[in-house]
Amino acid sequence: MSRASHDNRRVLFEAATPLSLAIFWPVYERLRRDARLEIWFTTSDGWWTADQVFGASGITERVISPRDAHWKKCDAYINTDF
DSSP states (O other): OHHHHOSSEEEEEEESSHHHHHHHHHHHHHHTTOTTEEEEEEEOOTTSOHHHHHGGGTOOSSBOOHHHHHHOOOSEEEEOOO
């Protein structure tokens, strides 16, 4: 049912800190050029807000709360933490 509601593949990136985003950045640069992909972002650590992690890098769209991410249907999940 989820596949019928959207054409693009959804990728969810979860970051605990700004360092997580720095590690992911080279991969993000390549993925964001692919028009078939929707890249979504969420945080996982209570110490850092989404604005602190993603806002400084200019990422303001498709940023969702961890609670919303829990229910999001995604085709791939990326997390740079252990």
